[in-house]
Amino acid sequence: MGTYSKIKGLSDVDVSGKTILLRVDFNSPIDPQAGLILDDKRFREHLYTIKALEKAKTVIITHQSRPGKKDFTSLVSHAHRLSELLGKQVKFVDDIFGSCAQDAVRSAKTGDVIMLENVRFNAEENLKLSGEDAAKTVLIKNLARMGDIFVNDAFGTAHRSQPTIVGLPEVLPAIAGLLMER
Template sequence: MGVYSKIKGLSDVNISGKTILLRVDFNSPIDPQTGVILDDKRFREHLYTIKALESAKTVIITHQSRPGKKDFISLVPHAQRLSELLGKQVRFIDDIFGSCAQEMVRSSKTGDVIMLENVRFSAEENLKLSGEESAKTVLVKNLARMGDIFINDAFGTAHRSQPTIVGLPEVLPAIAGLLMEREVENLSKVLHGAPHPVTFILGGTKVDDSIDVAKHVLYNGIADYVLVVGVVANIFLSARGYDIGKPSMDLVEQLGYTGQVEIARDILSQFPDKIIVPEHVAIKKDGARVEMHVRDIPEDCPILDLGSEGLIQCLDAIRKSHTVVLNGPAGLFEETDFSFGTHEIIKAAADAEFSVVGGGHTAAAIEKMGYETKFTHISTGGGACIEFLTGKKLPAIAALEKSTERFA
């Protein structure tokens, strides 16, 4: 597994006849009125791993939402949807680690798939704990009694230091599932060994995360260019001394990112030739799209997309790149009038030799366009992907490495 060769995968162990505790991330959009799952993308991503475990008993551990949210519900619809996708019955148990769950696992046969109740119904799973602390929880102790091997396939929660993520690898031999392997291999290649030139396109509204990624890839020579769009670009435009207008500045303040302007100014001073900040933008004026240079925008009009001249500059940089990492839309793509920049960048990025997408809204836009098969890799974990690209060791990865050493 490249730079994470300390982690074992399915090809490294014999799972035949074993009971597997499989941590996945089935957290999905739910209709609050009906409880119906609105998007089963995450289920489909995990199918490869689940099908690869046919010679074992599979006990699925997963979650939906978190306490206090309207979509914090039982996993009955999740078991039904997985049954439909697998073409076989998934046995659901409305228990997590009690006697009912223990008995169902004991009485099941090789090839059976069991889904436990929403693991976040256990208060301990909602705590941020170290691996050692997690191993002492009632949750981990009782789950561990049911399995022989722990497989973590939940990249979407890999940045969470929670009991099922970091505690089970302390007490059971732990390996990565096929989805986790794919995520780690592709994101590792971005940081170590991607074909140059490498261009990072950072957009959307999560400015602090994007700036952390920009700093890491520029200071470490990973990126040849960083192209900023969306609200991230507004921060850099402000750092260049432009007045981005009251609506755009109000949004920056509402999101709590005014302090990022000074950081952006510092990055621009250190990497003037590597940061691409398009200055030709599209605003909303009297309800319509109007394009102009940022210096000319009226005080009361929001910047909502790239302008055509700004887009030409972006596409030129993308087409010269062998690797493109795309994270965040270029504007308010949900509105047709302001989807132009996002859609054109997606089309250009898809043609790169090695193309990686950071999940989230960008992945949703790509799927809507029918472009998902045109990218090398689309991450299933927005937050986890961003943390990985800032060079941080994710808790789930560290836990798998530690388990490999312990149970070698």
């Protein structure tokens, strides 16, 4: 008989003062020309996890659509909608792991929420890789430098073998978010 290890969740880890890389799935129906989000259901599903991280710096990693699709766009509108739902500013950074993103994370305070640009703007995120191979990508090496703990709350994309899903747990302590636990 095999042994099963319990996947750790937010109640198993003290996130106070840490920088959390939070992978969510905000991929939503949008009006690509106006940039308006037509349905914020996925945002609302992740609110419990984001609020549970209030004693940490939260860095949101997410995507909208995929290359070649009409709704493959920046996450400016996503950050604005999340700000409305949270009742506090979510800082949007039009960078994924470069100096702008690094500076924003470094200067953030406990309780701040930062949303990085659409992670699928980075070509490596569109590859299907093993966790071991994903951990070797420039994307994952650079994202990992910005965080202390990886929280996967992206239930809708958890089956994908993309670097932010399978690579970050290889290089950072990883736990499930509240949506993922549910």
